[in-house]
Amino acid sequence: MTYTVHIKVMPHKELLDPQGKAVMGGLKNLGLAGVADVRVGKNITLQVNADSPELAKSIAEEASKKLLSNPVMEYFEVAVM
Amino acid sequence: MTYTVHIKVMPHKELLDPQGKAVMGGLKNLGLAGVADVRVGKNITLQVNADSPELAKSIAEEASKKLLSNPVMEYFEVAVM
Known part of the structure; x- marks a missing residue:
């Protein structure tokens, strides 16, 4: 089955x-008042072929650790839809 | 009040x-099989000072339209926490 997995990578x-x-x-500069803080990160959506949602999640976590995030500067969250 | 607003900007x-x-x-190349498709976008977290969640959302939507997304190539979703 194909699972949609959302990975959010944000700076610590x-x-x-x-x-x-x-x-x-x-x-x-645009005159938009009221914004006190902004943090910018990445949002990655994977389509994963796996036998179970748990397996899809573990594949996405491995991808996040090995390629998609820099653990020194970023943390990630994985959610399977 | 300060609201946390999450903006997700993804390619169409x-x-x-x-x-x-x-x-x-x-x-x-890393040997991670099973990933059929990947899409990468941005994830922006704003701290917005506003009187109501609706107002915080409208400020974030204006920011998304004017600065954070390119409507030709991207769409955005705004969620107030």
């Missing part, structure tokens, strides 16, 4: 996020 | 996603 909360700071500057 | 389903194709090639 303790770290500065330069891309988020740049976006916040851009929003201020 | 009809369009080719070169970044996703590159990731799929990388996964194949």
Whole structure:
């Protein structure tokens, strides 16, 4: 069966996020008030062929660890639909 | 009040996603079988100061339209936590 797996990769909360700071500057320049903080990460959607949702999740977690996230700077969350 | 708003920006389903194709090639090289399709987008978390969740959502939608997404190639989804 094919499962849709969503992986969210975000910068660690303790770290500065330069891309988020740049976006916040851009929003201020556009006159959009009220935005106090911005953090920018990646969102990856996989179509995984696996026998069970658990197996699909473990494949996605392995992909996240080995290729999609940098554990020094980012954390990831995996959700199987 | 401060609301946490999640914005998901993904390439349109009809369009080719070169970044996703590159990731799929990388996964194949790592020996991770079973992944049939990959799409890569952005995930943006805003902290918005607003009087109501509806107002926070409309600020985030305006930010998405004006700065965070390219409507020709991407769609976005906004969710207020």
